[in-house]
Amino acid sequence: MLVRELEPRFRGIEEAIEGLNEFRGHLVGRVRITALRDAARLLLAPKLPAFLAAFPEIEVEIAVDDKFVDMVAEGFDAGIRYGGTVPEGMIASRLSDSLEWVIVGSPGYLKDHGHPKHPEDLSSHKCIRIRLGTDRIYEWEFEHQEKRLTIDVPGTIILDDSELSIRMAEAGVGLFYCLKARVEAQLSSGSLVAVLPEWISPGPGFHAYYSSHRQVPSALRAFLDHLRG
CATH class of the missing domain: 3.40.190.10 (Periplasmic binding protein-like II)
Known part of the structure; x- marks a missing residue:
């Protein structure tokens, strides 16, 4: 005041x-x-x-x-x-x-759990959930051929730091939704693999x-x- x-x-x-x-x-x-x-x-x-x-x-x-x-x-x-x-x-x-976004998982995780073919398949996956600055849990957003989905993904870990989340994804903890620019090196090296790319649209x-x-x-x-x- x-x-x-x-x-x-x-x-x-x-x-x-x-x-x-x-x-x-x-x-x-x-x-x-x-x-x-x-x-x-x-x-x-x-x-x-x-x-x-x-x-x-x-x-x-x-x-x-x-x-x-x-x-x-x-x-x-x-x-x-x-x-x-x-x-x-x-x-x-x-x-x-x-900004381009991406969902990533480690080769080991995807070998054990399979590649999701549709966003609804995430209900049977482990996901690294994100707590936003507003204090709410981020619901993953998808768009494909004018169809839009918002999914409250399952997962037993909630983080508010993308760096730690990326490390957890590399360790096989689960799938992670993040800016593509944050994981370019991991995608190039193969330590992380993109999934559902056709369902992810650029954001503001x-x-x-x-x-x-x-x-x-x-x-x-x-x-x-x-x-x-």
Whole structure:
């Protein structure tokens, strides 16, 4: 509540900094971002070094967390999430192309349990279930020839970290639903195998989101433009 009451004063400070940036001719400031783990690994990690080199007087702080946060209360300038999961009332801005998803399992698991031929076959499989940042368990989504299915898959393990989930899939614990980019190396090496590829459609890319009640600082605008590049 106190942070919200002080927000108009923060806006005044931001506007003053913006004026100084115009006077200097180069950007100075601070950017605080909350980002999903996958966004941090796949989007931020490859692009952040070049941004820091190009804008040495902009301080960047990134909090990596899959849980939703109150950006105003926590003092973040923007968040990065999958498109379609941006909180209501926020301005969303696309940062990446559509994302490819995949269901994977180890060769050993598939030898023992067989390859599912249809999403409904998952009822007889072991799946690594995913707890989302909203605290709900993710229901796996499928689409094929305009037919859509959402399945609450079975499984005795629930994780909220994709890295650990991938390791569990490699160990034969069960099938896992994740971004294809996270398992490219495993698919290439053969330690994981894709199943039901014809039922998985690309999803919305990573999106930035920020308050509609605040001016977008030049430093944040430069940061988001760099991520889109």
